[in-house]
Amino acid sequence: MKDLEDQLSSMKQKAMDALPGSSWMPMQINSALPPERADVVIVGGGVVGWSVAYWLKMKQRSREEVKVVVVEKDPTYSQASTVLSAGGIRQQFSLAENILLSLHSAQFLKNINEHLGVLNEEPVDLQFNHSGYLFLASDEAAHVMEENYALQRRAGAKVTLLSPAQLRQRFPWIRTDDVALASYGLENEGWFDPWTLLNAFKRKAISLGVVSCSGEVTGFQYNTNHMWTPDGEKVKLHRVTTVKVQMPNSLEYQPVECAVVVNAAGASSGKLAAMVAPEDTAGTVPVEPRKRYVYVVHCPDGPGLDTPFLIDYSGVYFRREGLGGNYIAGTSPLEGEEPDTADLEVDHQFFQDRVWPSLAHRVPAFERLKVTGAWAGFYDYNTLDQNGIVGVHPLVTNMYVASGFSGHGLQQAPAVGRAVAELMLQGGYQTIDLSELGFRRIVRQEPVLERNIV
Numbered sequence: 361m362k363d364l365e366d367q368l369s370s371m372k373q374k375a376m377d378a379l380p381g382s383s384w385m386p387m388q389i390n391s392a393l394p395p396e397r398a399d400v401v402i403v404g405g406g407v408v409g410w411s412v413a414y415w416l417k418m419k420q421r422s423r424e425e426v427k428v429v430v431v432e433k434d435p436t437y438s439q440a441s442t443v444l445s446a447g448g449i450r451q452q453f454s455l456a457e458n459i460l461l462s463l464h465s466a467q468f469l470k471n472i473n474e475h476l477g478v479l480n481e482e483p484v485d486l487q488f489n490h491s492g493y494l495f496l497a498s499d500e501a502a503h504v505m506e507e508n509y510a511l512q513r514r515a516g517a518k519v520t521l522l523s524p525a526q527l528r529q530r531f532p533w534i535r536t537d538d539v540a541l542a543s544y545g546l547e548n549e550g551w552f553d554p555w556t557l558l559n560a561f562k563r564k565a566i567s568l569g570v571v572s573c574s575g576e577v578t579g580f581q582y583n584t585n586h587m588w589t590p591d592g593e594k595v596k597l598h599r600v601t602t603v604k605v606q607m608p609n610s611l612e613y614q615p616v617e618c619a620v621v622v623n624a625a626g627a628s629s630g631k632l633a634a635m636v637a638p639e640d641t642a643g644t645v646p647v648e649p650r651k652r653y654v655y656v657v658h659c660p661d662g663p664g665l666d667t668p669f670l671i672d673y674s675g676v677y678f679r680r681e682g683l684g685g686n687y688i689a690g691t692s693p694l695e696g697e698e699p700d701t702a703d704l705e706v707d708h709q710f711f712q713d714r715v716w717p718s719l720a721h722r723v724p725a726f727e728r729l730k731v732t733g734a735w736a737g738f739y740d741y742n743t744l745d746q747n748g749i750v751g752v753h754p755l756v757t758n759m760y761v762a763s764g765f766s767g768h769g770l771q772q773a774p775a776v777g778r779a780v781a782e783l784m785l786q787g788g789y790q791t792i793d794l795s796e797l798g799f800r801r802i803v804r805q806e807p808v809l810e811r812n813i814v
């Protein structure tokens with residue numbers, strides 16, 4: 361017991377040290393038993409889970425109306441996508457829903473202390489770096505960029521197009537001879553500290569009465585009924601009655617009866633959904649972990665302070681990291697080259713082969729960079745179309761799903777949490793209509809494609 365306490369205290373200290381300027385606890389280790397009953401059990405205490413919890417409390421009609429529990433299996437968040445992400449937010453998407461989600465989230469982040477401030481606690485400082493994303497397009501893809509730009513402008517995003525000459529003038533360090541067009545975010549884009557956002561949601565939600573529970577959801581009890589479709593097909597429908605929560609250092613699980621479950625288990629949300637009627641493949645949530653590497657490089661004569669979050673048309677991205685000539689960079693592997701997801705080991709050869717050549721091509725100063733660090737994280741990867749899945753599961757009628765956001769879930773979390781709360785408590789979307797991101801497309805296997813996937 362003493363060992364465990366020492367371990368927890370050292371983990372807390374490390375996490376505190378990792379958060380410069382933050383004086384409040386970045387994680388609350390709570391090994392108390394969960395309540396026997398709750399209205400809503402949220403599985404997954406990442407940014408999406410805590411955002412849903414916060415919005416449920418904000419939208420309930422009286423303080424005691426909705427009893428919400430968030431269950432998180434790893435209070436250190438050692439593998440959570442949220443804390444391993446690149447922290448970026450942009451409006452430069454090709455799908456209206458994605459543009460709107462990020463626009464709404466940007467407004468939320470701008471006024472973060474109005475939303476997530478807690479009386480007598482330190483204000484939230486997201487360490488937001490205001491800096492546009494800069495997408496580069498080749499000759500073949502320039503018309504797509506123009507179409508995306510038109511849609512983004514119609515949706516209210518402040519984005520501009522740059523010709524190669526304008527690009528050279530604005531960012532003289534970029535090689536432009538093979539660039540046909542660029543689009544650049546003028547407002548509401550940049551990057552911020554994901555830990556701080558996660559903890560701000562968590563702190564506020566707990567202050568509003570949400571119960572935080574450390575434990576792993578290992579299964580569900582559920583009822584099954586049959587329904588006949590208009591085509592005469594017999595379909596099994598399930599309803600979760602109890603969530604089984606395995607407590608740390610215990611072989612027993614704690615049953616939590618509930619009315620609704622929210623599957624916010626990130627990269628594990630496919631696995632979690634499969635715990636209900638595992639033999640029933642029709643209800644698959646097509647989300648799985650996909651490993652992505654982020655490399656930290658040092659380059660004193662690199663582009664410097666004025667570096668945007670640059671997305672090259674090769675798929676390689678980079679942005680500034682701090683002020684000391686450091687940058688982070690990465691790219692997604694090709695479909696046939698997806699690395700093993702058994703661990704979060706970094707493949708350093710991948711940088712040499714797939715990242716550095718494009719970096720050095722685009723910014724000649726990057727020829728002289730040095731890799732100083734790296735990490736890997738899991739995308740909550742939706743194998744159908746790499747977009748979020750938001751809505752009620754078609755066969756588990758009281759399971760809401762909010763996952764599959766692939767590389768853009770951090771920035772969408774504030775607006776997605778609100779959307780789930782609207783759906784659950786108000787019976788339909790009130791702000792952004794996310795029906796297109798629901799299960800209909802999954803059931804029909806009709807991808808809703810986003811052309812600006814990073």
Ligand SMILES: Cc1cc2nc3c(=O)[nH]c(=O)nc-3n(C[C@H](O)[C@H](O)[C@H](O)COP(=O)(O)OP(=O)(O)OC[C@H]3O[C@@H](n4cnc5c(N)ncnc54)[C@H](O)[C@@H]3O)c2cc1C
Pocket residue numbers: 403404405406407408409431432433434437439440441442443444445446447448449575576577578624625626627628632652653654736737738739740762763765766767768769770771772
């Ligand atoms: C390298 C990288 C870069 C990224 N860059 C960006 C970016 O720039 N901008 C952006 O918007 N997004 C980015 N993303 C994506 C973003 O991080 C994710 O989409 C988002 O964080 C998902 O949040 P989440 O809460 O769903 O998942 P998570 O943060 O993974 O949280 C899910 C939680 O569920 C818990 N859990 C799982 N199963 C169980 C269970 N059975 N019982 C209890 N708990 C469980 C896990 O422990 C985990 O903590 C990036 C991701 C990666 C990996």
